[in-house]
Amino acid sequence: MAEIVIKNLQKNFGEFTAVRESSFKIEDGEFFMLLGPSGCGKTTTLRMIAGLELPSSGEIYLDGEEISMLPPSKRDIAFVFQMFALYPHMNVRKNISYPLVSQGMKRRDVKAKVAEVARILGIEDILDKPVGGLSGGDRQRVALGRSIVREPKAFMMDEPLGALDAEFREHMSEELKALHDRMGATTVYVTHDQLEAMQMGDKIVVMNNAVVEQFGTPRDIYDKPASLFVADFIGSPSMNFLPFSGAVSAGQSQVALGQHHVDVPQQREDKQGELVFGVRPEHISLNDGGSLRAEVQAAEYLGTTQIVVMKSEFGEIKARVDSTLNVTVGEQVGLEFNSSTVTLFEQANGRAIRSALNEEALQHG
Amino acid sequence: MSFSVTEPSSRQKWFAGTLVITYALITMIPLLWIMMTSFKTPPDSISYPPKVVYEPSLEGYVNLFTTRTRLSPEALAELPPPENFAEEIVRNRNMVIAGPSKFGGRFLNSVIIGFGSTFLSIFLGTLAAYAFSRFKIPLADDLLFFILSTRMMPPIAVAIPIFLMYRQLGLSDTHLGMILLYTAVNISLAVWLLKGFIDEIPREYEEAALIDGYTRFQAFYKVVLPQAATGIASTAIFCLIFAWNEYAFAVLLTSGTAQTAPAFIPTIIGVGGLDWPAIAAGATIFLLPVMIFTVLLRKHLLRGITFGAVRK
Numbered sequence: 045m046a047e048i049v050i051k052n053l054q055k056n057f058g059e060f061t062a063v064r065e066s067s068f069k070i071e072d073g074e075f076f077m078l079l080g081p082s083g084c085g086k087t088t089t090l091r092m093i094a095g096l097e098l099p100s101s102g103e104i105y106l107d108g109e110e111i112s113m114l115p116p117s118k119r120d121i122a123f124v125f126q127m128f129a130l131y132p133h134m135n136v137r138k139n140i141s142y143p144l145v146s147q148g149m150k151r152r153d154v155k156a157k158v159a160e161v162a163r164i165l166g167i168e169d170i171l172d173k174p175v176g177g178l179s180g181g182d183r184q185r186v187a188l189g190r191s192i193v194r195e196p197k198a199f200m201m202d203e204p205l206g207a208l209d210a211e212f213r214e215h216m217s218e219e220l221k222a223l224h225d226r227m228g229a230t231t232v233y234v235t236h237d238q239l240e241a242m243q244m245g246d247k248i249v250v251m252n253n254a255v256v257e258q259f260g261t262p263r264d265i266y267d268k269p270a271s272l273f274v275a276d277f278i279g280s281p282s283m284n285f286l287p288f289s290g291a292v293s294a295g296q297s298q299v300a301l302g303q304h305h306v307d308v309p310q311q312r313e314d315k316q317g318e319l320v321f322g323v324r325p326e327h328i329s330l331n332d333g334g335s336l337r338a339e340v341q342a343a344e345y346l347g348t349t350q351i352v353v354m355k356s357e358f359g360e361i362k363a364r365v366d367s368t369l370n371v372t373v374g375e376q377v378g379l380e381f382n383s384s385t386v387t388l389f390e391q392a393n394g395r396a397i398r399s400a401l402n403e404e405a406l407q408h409g
Numbered sequence: 410m411s412f413s414v415t416e417p418s419s420r421q422k423w424f425a426g427t428l429v430i431t432y433a434l435i436t437m438i439p440l441l442w443i444m445m446t447s448f449k450t451p452p453d454s455i456s457y458p459p460k461v462v463y464e465p466s467l468e469g470y471v472n473l474f475t476t477r478t479r480l481s482p483e484a485l486a487e488l489p490p491p492e493n494f495a496e497e498i499v500r501n502r503n504m505v506i507a508g509p510s511k512f513g514g515r516f517l518n519s520v521i522i523g524f525g526s527t528f529l530s531i532f533l534g535t536l537a538a539y540a541f542s543r544f545k546i547p548l549a550d551d552l553l554f555f556i557l558s559t560r561m562m563p564p565i566a567v568a569i570p571i572f573l574m575y576r577q578l579g580l581s582d583t584h585l586g587m588i589l590l591y592t593a594v595n596i597s598l599a600v601w602l603l604k605g606f607i608d609e610i611p612r613e614y615e616e617a618a619l620i621d622g623y624t625r626f627q628a629f630y631k632v633v634l635p636q637a638a639t640g641i642a643s644t645a646i647f648c649l650i651f652a653w654n655e656y657a658f659a660v661l662l663t664s665g666t667a668q669t670a671p672a673f674i675p676t677i678i679g680v681g682g683l684d685w686p687a688i689a690a691g692a693t694i695f696l697l698p699v700m701i702f703t704v705l706l707r708k709h710l711l712r713g714i715t716f717g718a719v720r721k
Contacts (some may be wrong), residue, residue, distance in 0.1 A: 096616050117622040129613035133635045146622035190621070 045198035062088040062174035064254040077245035122191035130175040190297030198230040268402035273395040286358035291316030307383035309401035318391035327382035328363035444518035446689035454685040469686025477504040515673035523653040534599025542607040591652040606640025642709035
């Protein structure tokens, strides 16, 4: 239905820059996540796509047409608000039919359309109820109904599950995903919940401090983070960072981590100075043969796995290991890294150093 | 016996109820006395000790709405029998009805000026409050303070400049002049109250309407206005009560065409002594519109006063 291209988008509120020079592309039919901590500019980006804010500079293309300065009514984009924003003085039916009424659709057609949407969402029995007494889930469905009823080119969703309680959220996220698969409409979804983003998204943009940190599939973002921020924000527990000073050069596939020589993916850049060695907890194994040694400080049992917290010369390290493995607090263990998954970062600017692992993913990051 | 912490006990309720009713009775005595006086005959109204039990009469109301002339008993005897009760009451005092009094016209003036200025205050106040609430206005806080500062002195303090200004502009004793004056006094109250109410309405509703294909103005009157209805109603009551009851400016600036009822009522002095029943009848009728308006909107008024105190 629609392809959205964001080019050098910027939004300033006075002195404050909410979104800085952001660019990414949302393919037709994608379930696209805007992920980041609160205040990172993700909602502002979404509101600019929908037309609720006008950008300070930059362009937004919807199916090739530049729309960044059009009023929202001229964009054919639907928006689902975090608090749903159902019109409180109207009943469910009126809420859903409101976008159609504005288009001047005939009453009979409106009725048929609302009935169809109600059937898709399973809310036929509450159509004539006021919105005040509805449960959170039903409100959510009505809000979705209001957005899908006019078959817009794209959907914007601003943390639509944020107002629901945890138990219901899971159910609703499945419902949302199913609805998206069924309609195949381009959807842009804002969330601060990395799990939600990983579960539901086809692609993710990670934003921080008004800047796009990385843009890619959930797998790329998890395995090949483009910056320290992304590596830290995605994953729980987050990636281990071992700061060291040293040098890497293109073609090299080993680094000197203090006195230890550790295998890394083949490097594609020359860098030296303060660097960071990043490895995910599940890519660390406890092996007495490992030259890098650490002292076990705690173990968190998680059922099938456990998180072992250790203290090493490079600071705290967490490893996710099989829960059958016996570790005792105070024990000295050797560490071994799954070398093909390691990412090196520059300490100063936080960027990942290009290597055989992430070279491709960083092209569009 | 309940042991709830938040629910008052029945004794507390009884005590509170008694207190409220007693207070209400005390404040209502003057009103009650005015209404009673309006149904007395002039001799009853000035009898001493005051009469609490008396034969009700409509003489006050007849005198309020008519002008009368005294005739000699011989001339009266020659007249045909009285046509209605009003004529009969007047004949008993050796008089005949000469024509309608000015009260009807003055009352109509009050209605036009009171409701007209209320409408104008609410109309302008709502637009201004919406703008202050939603748009980025340079120096918005200062402007709001300036608006409020017009209420920091009694309006009558500027009576002389206004009197001179109105004379220059030809607004003295005109409906338009009084409507503008009362609007100017009320609008600061209206803007402040309504801004509070509109601030409480989440912006998302309008944004949803914008997304749904409506213009900003459509979003304002289709989505914001219905939700601000409570606030608008209570603000309207406050504005109406002020404009309806205002006395000082009415006396100063009006004397004929645009004279309002509060300025007129004290001028009903009657022939040969103060006509208390007629004055009381005027006051009673004057009270009715505001009472009816308030009763009609009382649900909104109560909700309006406590609006925003508790987040739902």
